[in-house]
Amino acid sequence: MPSKPPAITMDAVYAAPGYLFRRMQQIAVAIFVEECRAFDLTPVQYAALVAIHTHPGIDATRLSAVIAFDRSTLGNVILRLESKALIERKPSSEDKRVKLLHLTRSGAAVLRDIMPSVDRAQARMLQPLKPADRKALLALLTQLVDLNNEASRVPLRAEDALEHLGRSG
């Protein structure tokens, strides 16, 4: 006799990895925004600032690879950071297509000052778990993200992978 299809229940949704990842991401953003409210920076904007700080004179395309965010999305992020005067865009003298990104003095100050709030936010996300479980979850997640890198629409290409493409900025 034919096996009957499994019942469609919410429990199946609640237990699905994709659903849990989504919920956790929403929680993480909520916590980040709450802790960093005073700085008016979103998680993505913060990551972009760090990357520009680490790679002064990087261009938008490379920045998108370094933080694994979509290039089009990043365009708007850069626009907002620029309108808040946290970064500057200067045309490259070597390649007229490229606009090089640098932190402004104000951007560097914000980045320096926001660090404690960011650390507090990151800690709060894992707070409910026992310390050993936090380590275990982080290790598994790091592993999984790395192994799934190519499944992402915008795979991470860390600094190393970009060096051979480097143009002097």
Added chain:
Amino acid sequence: MPSKPPAITMDAVYAAPGYLFRRMQQIAVAIFVEECRAFDLTPVQYAALVAIHTHPGIDATRLSAVIAFDRSTLGNVILRLESKALIERKPSSEDKRVKLLHLTRSGAAVLRDIMPSVDRAQARMLQPLKPADRKALLALLTQLVDLNNEASRVPLRAEDALEHLGRSG
């Protein structure tokens, strides 16, 4: 002497839970969309369909609590599902503010047919891990999402919590 502040590096970003949650969510969505391309359904739209299937005649506000999605966001999701003729909205005879949600015949068929693709997508997300690690990650994540429920902007209020509010649909 004063301790100097830790260097600001991308490695700190890459290791931050918030960054990993975001990356994993992006990967999960990419895999879901790829596996379910034939059905033209996003993860959120799928979750909404399941919830409406499980709770025929639910209203938008309650639906948002059952799947823990923002009410305003859900408004647009419902609009798209309706324009694809997967669900119907009917005014309640008891409360003129409320519009009750039901699957159409077509919506029920899509939900039935998409299940294998959804299962494949969910499996693919964890595929790179060893089976024991998959279980461990899911368990930790389930625990963390549950314990952080109230930190979310839209905490999950599962079916049970809604029953005492129930109005006959």
Added chain:
DNA sequence: GCCATATCGTAAGTATACTGTCAATCGAGG
């Protein structure tokens, strides 16, 4: 029956996140 309060759907505004496409520009081969 009236009024303060709450709820429902909806909308405007902001911010990711992705798909395409396009013009300008660059680099390489012939």
Added chain:
DNA sequence: CCTCGATTGACAGTATACTTACGATATGGC
């Protein structure tokens, strides 16, 4: 030198995801 293919930034379009607000409606206290 010139054309071809690739790259860069920009834009339009779709879909979450959240905030605040507002009108219509319900409800509880009186």
